[in-house]
Amino acid sequence: MHMKRGLIIWSTGTLLLLAALATLSGNRVFTAPSVAAEGLAGAAILLLCWGFAHLEKRADRTLLQTIGQLGLHAIILGIAVFLLKRQYAEMHTWGGADTGGGPGIGWYVIFAAVVYLAVRVLILIQGLIFVDQGRRTSGLFYLLTAVIVLRIIQTFLTLGSGAEAPGAGWEEEFDFSNATGVLTVLFLIMVVLNGFRCKWIHYLNRQQKIAILFAGIAVNIIAGTAGGSLGGTLSRFSITAGIFVRDIITFYLVYSGMALAGVLLQLPSAGIMDRRMRQIRYLQNLGAELGSIIEKSELLSTSCVLAAKMVKADVTWIEMKTGDGYRLAWSSGLSSQYMEELPADMKKELRTLIDTAKPSLLINNVPRNDVCRQMASDMVRAGSVLAAPLMFKDVLRGYIYAVSHSRFGFSEENRGLFRAFADQIGVALENVQLAQVSIEQEVYREELKLAHDAQMRLLPQTMPAVTGIELDAFCVTANEIGGDFYDIIQVNPERTDIVIGDVSGKGASAAFYMAELKGLVQALAHHHACPVEILTEINGFVKTHFEKDTFVTMIYSMLFHKERRLVLARAGHPPAVRVRRNKTLWLEPAGLGLGLATNDIMRRILKKQELSLVEGDTIVYLTDGLIEARNRAGEEYGEERLRQILLDMDNLPAAEVSERIRNHMQEFIGDMPQHDDVTLFILRLPEDAPNNKERD
Amino acid sequence: MSEFEVTRKDVQDISIVYLKGYLDAHTAPEFETALQQLVDEEKVKIVVNLAELAYISSAGLGVFMGFIEDIRQKGGDIKLAEPTEKVFRVFDLLGFPVLYEIVSKESEAVEKYKKG
Numbered sequence: 105m106h107m108k109r110g111l112i113i114w115s116t117g118t119l120l121l122l123a124a125l126a127t128l129s130g131n132r133v134f135t136a137p138s139v140a141a142e143g144l145a146g147a148a149i150l151l152l153c154w155g156f157a158h159l160e161k162r163a164d165r166t167l168l169q170t171i172g173q174l175g176l177h178a179i180i181l182g183i184a185v186f187l188l189k190r191q192y193a194e195m196h197t198w199g200g201a202d203t204g205g206g207p208g209i210g211w212y213v214i215f216a217a218v219v220y221l222a223v224r225v226l227i228l229i230q231g232l233i234f235v236d237q238g239r240r241t242s243g244l245f246y247l248l249t250a251v252i253v254l255r256i257i258q259t260f261l262t263l264g265s266g267a268e269a270p271g272a273g274w275e276e277e278f279d280f281s282n283a284t285g286v287l288t289v290l291f292l293i294m295v296v297l298n299g300f301r302c303k304w305i306h307y308l309n310r311q312q313k314i315a316i317l318f319a320g321i322a323v324n325i326i327a328g329t330a331g332g333s334l335g336g337t338l339s340r341f342s343i344t345a346g347i348f349v350r351d352i353i354t355f356y357l358v359y360s361g362m363a364l365a366g367v368l369l370q371l372p373s374a375g376i377m378d379r380r381m382r383q384i385r386y387l388q389n390l391g392a393e394l395g396s397i398i399e400k401s402e403l404l405s406t407s408c409v410l411a412a413k414m415v416k417a418d419v420t421w422i423e424m425k426t427g428d429g430y431r432l433a434w435s436s437g438l439s440s441q442y443m444e445e446l447p448a449d450m451k452k453e454l455r456t457l458i459d460t461a462k463p464s465l466l467i468n469n470v471p472r473n474d475v476c477r478q479m480a481s482d483m484v485r486a487g488s489v490l491a492a493p494l495m496f497k498d499v500l501r502g503y504i505y506a507v508s509h510s511r512f513g514f515s516e517e518n519r520g521l522f523r524a525f526a527d528q529i530g531v532a533l534e535n536v537q538l539a540q541v542s543i544e545q546e547v548y549r550e551e552l553k554l555a556h557d558a559q560m561r562l563l564p565q566t567m568p569a570v571t572g573i574e575l576d577a578f579c580v581t582a583n584e585i586g587g588d589f590y591d592i593i594q595v596n597p598e599r600t601d602i603v604i605g606d607v608s609g610k611g612a613s614a615a616f617y618m619a620e621l622k623g624l625v626q627a628l629a630h631h632h633a634c635p636v637e638i639l640t641e642i643n644g645f646v647k648t649h650f651e652k653d654t655f656v657t658m659i660y661s662m663l664f665h666k667e668r669r670l671v672l673a674r675a676g677h678p679p680a681v682r683v684r685r686n687k688t689l690w691l692e693p694a695g696l697g698l699g700l701a702t703n704d705i706m707r708r709i710l711k712k713q714e715l716s717l718v719e720g721d722t723i724v725y726l727t728d729g730l731i732e733a734r735n736r737a738g739e740e741y742g743e744e745r746l747r748q749i750l751l752d753m754d755n756l757p758a759a760e761v762s763e764r765i766r767n768h769m770q771e772f773i774g775d776m777p778q779h780d781d782v783t784l785f786i787l788r789l790p791e792d793a794p795n796n797k798e799r800d
Numbered sequence: 801m802s803e804f805e806v807t808r809k810d811v812q813d814i815s816i817v818y819l820k821g822y823l824d825a826h827t828a829p830e831f832e833t834a835l836q837q838l839v840d841e842e843k844v845k846i847v848v849n850l851a852e853l854a855y856i857s858s859a860g861l862g863v864f865m866g867f868i869e870d871i872r873q874k875g876g877d878i879k880l881a882e883p884t885e886k887v888f889r890v891f892d893l894l895g896f897p898v899l900y901e902i903v904s905k906e907s908e909a910v911e912k913y914k915k916g
Binding site: 606608651652653654655657675676677678679692694695696697699700701705709728732779780 | 824855857858859861862863865866869893894895896898899
């Protein structure tokens, strides 16, 4: 859109300009300028400026391209004006004003080009002024253009009033009898003020500055001598356009002159500026490079190498703080052995010096230095030393040293640079540490999760569909891994074994034991038909293979489908409970935890309990985690609370019972962290199971 | 929650260990250290007073098991005295009364040692 509008404005301006100049060229009476044509020319210039400004927004030039174009335009403008000047002079020689002879149409074309170039020059200078513009930059520039426009209008009005055409020289410009003088002064002030807006100089490097200085002087000499001392030349073609072109030439000469003076003034410091810029860029790159390293030894080695390169050192090394001492962490350029052999006293004194030196410690003549003279004589062959602390947020982590074999091997400037680099290493060290910690935590978490997943896989993934009974279970571990387990074994179509157990202690070892028990139970189920026998066998295994202070509690139960008979034995485990028509019965035959005593004692103590079941009976197996779950007040969930909720749930399906107990417990403990595994297993004989009926 | 304390009183060759608070996986090592010290001192006639023990977990129960065989081999024993109803329930469920003497009075346990 902008582009299109710019083009339309621009072409309209061009057409207007050509029309105006065609009219003017037809008017050969020198003393009687055509008011209409002059007005047309003025309007054309405004449109051209507007159009170019629009188009310029789309132009994507680099700073150097803009400067180059400006120079080129200035030279062409100068030459064109020079040609016009010669024509004007000849015209005077030939016949002067009285003859009424004017320049030919060809010259008007050249004049059009001059106007055109002047507009371009204005727009190009605007581009330079607006580089890094300040708060008032654009205001100042538009004020200048406004003054130029006012000068054109004022000239035009003078024409229209029939007064004598403004002339050629400056004496008329400073005529304070009308607005002309005031506008001229304003114009010159604005030109000078805009001349100060040349921040673009800062973006040139030393070489570019030198090139621009010489090229600029050459261009201005050519443009100045060619286009200077205009006299009334331009007014001869068009008075309004002439004023405009002259103003632009003045503006160009002042602006370029001030800019070149600026370049000249900055030239002596250009080298230092360049180096600073390079150093800043270098440090930025280093920061990025160090920041991407997540391994400590790689960070240290890279730092040593980069530091050596940066200050042109022969040897660099890094010393890290360890507890109360310091340890050589890395060296580059010389075997670390030599640095380690340096006397501890000297190293300590050196550290004190570094701590107080700002920004970093520079010893330029090591052989003459009281503290570190020894470094000159031995293998390190130090001529000069540069050293800085490695800090992060006021915490000292170590020191970095750079040694040059030559005395005065480091400049004053290296001190700041070295410290800046050391600070970056400090930050990078912190990053490395953080990354390390988070990686380790991640690995640990991942391992715990794997263990947890493995353990969960040991529990039945789905409840087997056993004809005539409903089963449901849940197991919530307190830590990632716990010691609770349960299993269902369909020994044969007539018998299903249900086992629930808890390995004492918590964490990984309990989980390992649990895995072993799972295999053992699975194997024993097929060899024995009595739960006491199976538990005794497991006891023997636990007693011999588990830790002395580890024991296992377990309920082993066998459901004989045909007789609807449940036979169970309890090895120290919290009793299971049978719910039948608003009555609960705790199944608590005498028993002993597995691993507590010998098999003989076990066999004597363990008693099996047999009970016949009827439709609607529910058996709830649990682990102590449920009974001992505590709320914020420190109360335990307890057997009584469980009993109450079980009574409320008479005649509900197993899955529903399990779900409700779980919610009830969660509600009870609230936001308290669970401190033990909680496992629940529900066995139910549905009241209306058709399969059950068939069996009867 | 893990407030736990072990104190000890020696009466002649009998040592009485008082447990207070919660004995769980976190506090069990403290109790373990106390028993180990008694074994090191060859003081193997031990009475553990449970009057102020609020809770005992399986890890806490494991501590007794870790020492009992060693102590009995050295001619000593661990007798439990004055458990609260709740703590006794835990011991009872696990079948501890079969393996350990649990008495309602500390003096009773001491007397049993004296009688030999």
